[in-house]
Amino acid sequence: MKKACVIGYPIAHSRSPLIHNHWLNTYGIKGIYEKCPVEPEKLGEFLRNLATNGYVGCNVTIPHKETAINFVQNIDSIVTKTGSLNTIYTENNTIKATSTDGEGFYQNLVTSLAGLNLNGKNVLILGAGGSARAVIERLLRAGVANIHIINRTQARSEELALLFGPKVIASLPLNLPSLMQTMDLLINTTSQGMQGQPELEIDLTPLPATAVVADLIYVPLKTKLLLAAEARGLKAVGGLGMLLHQAVVGFEKWFGVKPVVTDELYRLIARDIDPSFR
Numbered sequence: 001m002k003k004a005c006v007i008g009y010p011i012a013h014s015r016s017p018l019i020h021n022h023w024l025n026t027y028g029i030k031g032i033y034e035k036c037p038v039e040p041e042k043l044g045e046f047l048r049n050l051a052t053n054g055y056v057g058c059n060v061t062i063p064h065k066e067t068a069i070n071f072v073q074n075i076d077s078i079v080t081k082t083g084s085l086n087t088i089y090t091e092n093n094t095i096k097a098t099s100t101d102g103e104g105f106y107q108n109l110v111t112s113l114a115g116l117n118l119n120g121k122n123v124l125i126l127g128a129g130g131s132a133r134a135v136i137e138r139l140l141r142a143g144v145a146n147i148h149i150i151n152r153t154q155a156r157s158e159e160l161a162l163l164f165g166p167k168v169i170a171s172l173p174l175n176l177p178s179l180m181q182t183m184d185l186l187i188n189t190t191s192q193g194m195q196g197q198p199e200l201e202i203d204l205t206p207l208p209a210t211a212v213v214a215d216l217i218y219v220p221l222k223t224k225l226l227l228a229a230e231a232r233g234l235k236a237v238g239g240l241g242m243l244l245h246q247a248v249v250g251f252e253k254w255f256g257v258k259p260v261v262t263d264e265l266y267r268l269i270a271r272d273i274d275p276s277f278r
């Protein structure tokens with residue numbers, strides 16, 4: 001029986017076991033996906049013993065996404081560029097790692113909005129944290145024309161502009177209304193709007209009528225930003241689909257089957273987040 005897990009500290013609220021165990025059932029694979037609380041000082045020991053303890057790999061979440069790099073033999077170009085990982089797997093007796101958040105965001109966007117072509121598009125990203133890095137890395141590979149970043153801490157958006165090169169521009173919050181006029185895609189990667197966090201208050205009026213608004217947050221399932229986008233008649237994409245799509249890569253590496261993100265899976269996790277979801 002193949003065994004995988006998610007490690008973090010704390011880890012109680014992770015939805016990854018629900019997702020992966022649903023797929024294991026769906027595809028009739030003899031396997032199990034567990035939740036493992038791993039304290040920061042025990043991370044090295046846990047990863048060194050991963051295979052010995054019977055795991056084919058693991059997901060990695062807060063607070064280990066950056067520090068885990070020190071304990072992996074082989075990281076891919078996404079991890080090198082973004083400085084964080086979320087998926088560890090073994091191949092030819094080597095511990096390897098990738099980061100699937102960017103791919104999850106991209107796949108969710110293009111499957112939610114059939115026919116969407118990001119080539120040459122103007123993108124505005126709010127936030128400059130770990131998830132912004134992952135999204136920027138993937139959008140640049142998708143061929144977007146440029147990415148403006150607006151963040152509370154200006155130094156962090158400038159750091160990302162330096163890291164990713166001339167297509168990525170650190171912009172000032174006061175320029176938000178004028179910037180919006182030419183944007184095809186606006187993405188919230190901040191934790192503003194998440195349950196228990198301050199709301200994100202933005203007037204979306206300047207966005208073109210064809211613009212898409214995406215939010216990485218999935219608790220609540222539909223943030224005020226997305227409700228405001230829909231009220232303006234814009235296409236709105238939430239964060240739960242990203243969570244489901246980012247899990248595809250790990251599952252395939254560990255269990256050998258590329259799983260499909262179905263409406264059934266979406267409803268299962270949505271109801272876990274919000275029991276009133278229909």
Ligand SMILES: NC(=O)c1ccc[n+]([C@@H]2O[C@H](COP(=O)([O-])OP(=O)(O)OC[C@H]3O[C@@H](n4cnc5c(N)ncnc54)[C@H](OP(=O)(O)O)[C@@H]3O)[C@@H](O)[C@H]2O)c1
Nearest residue numbers: 127128129130131132152153189190191194216239242243
């Ligand atoms: N759907 C998914 O699969 C998925 C995956 C990853 C993350 N997420 C979600 O994405 C969000 C960000 O995650 P992350 O890993 O990027 O976090 P992070 O690295 O901690 O970055 C947080 C970002 O939010 C900004 N921020 C936080 N509080 C703010 C406030 N009150 N006002 C203005 N800006 C504020 C920070 O600005 P400063 O730089 O100024 O501190 C920073 O840019 C979280 O809600 C997380 O749940 C979703």
